[in-house]
Amino acid sequence: MSDQSIKSRPVYQSLAMDLSGLRHLLVSDSPAYRFEAPPDREVEVWFVAGPDQEGRIPPSETVHERGFRSPRHLIDRLDHRLAQERMGLRLYVSGTEDFLWDVFNTAQRAGMTKQEIFQCHSGTRARRVACVHCRTFNHGVTTTIVRCDGCGANLFVRDHFSRRLSAFMGVKIDAEVAGEVPPAEQAYS
Structure with missing residues (x-):
């Protein structure tokens, strides 16, 4: 399962010195x-x-x-x-x-x-995921679905990245039909 509707993930470059700096x-x-x-x-x-x-x-x-x-x-x-x-x-x-x-x-x-x-x-692509329901941060997430450490909800890891929170958003995946949770896919390593 992929979330193609919102792409707010920042794009990074290699570091190079800014010579205008003191x-x-x-x-x-x-x-x-x-x-x-x-x-x-x-x-x-x-x-x-x-x-x-x-x-x-x-x-x-x-x-x-x-x-x-x-x-x-x-x-x-x-x-x-x-x-x-x-x-x-x-x-x-x-x-x-x-x-x-x-x-x-x-x-x-x-x-x-x-x-x-x-x-x-640099380093791991594992994500910090903020649960939009209880505001708990879930660290080191490498799958598309994760169980929230705070409220226990099964969260779909969106590609929406909040720069303010330094985290991706996680929303309850079975909000419509309780217990209907697709298998998680390994997506971020």
């Missing part, structure tokens, strides 16, 4: 992601260390790298950093879709414009 910050939910910068430009890199690194984040190779224990920890520190930032910063974000938009929303609340924020999807 300062450059790359944030990633993976320690492996990097991009090439001209030799005359410095890029500060913030990354989420893997779960096996919890409590053992190694010291940075340079003063321009910083590891965090979780995406939430990184975003909290980014919020603090952006509150003190001046004009001229360019923010580059790499990671899963929910991470990209959590960072984007944090940056916009701090006053950054969408022209100053660059996003590149």
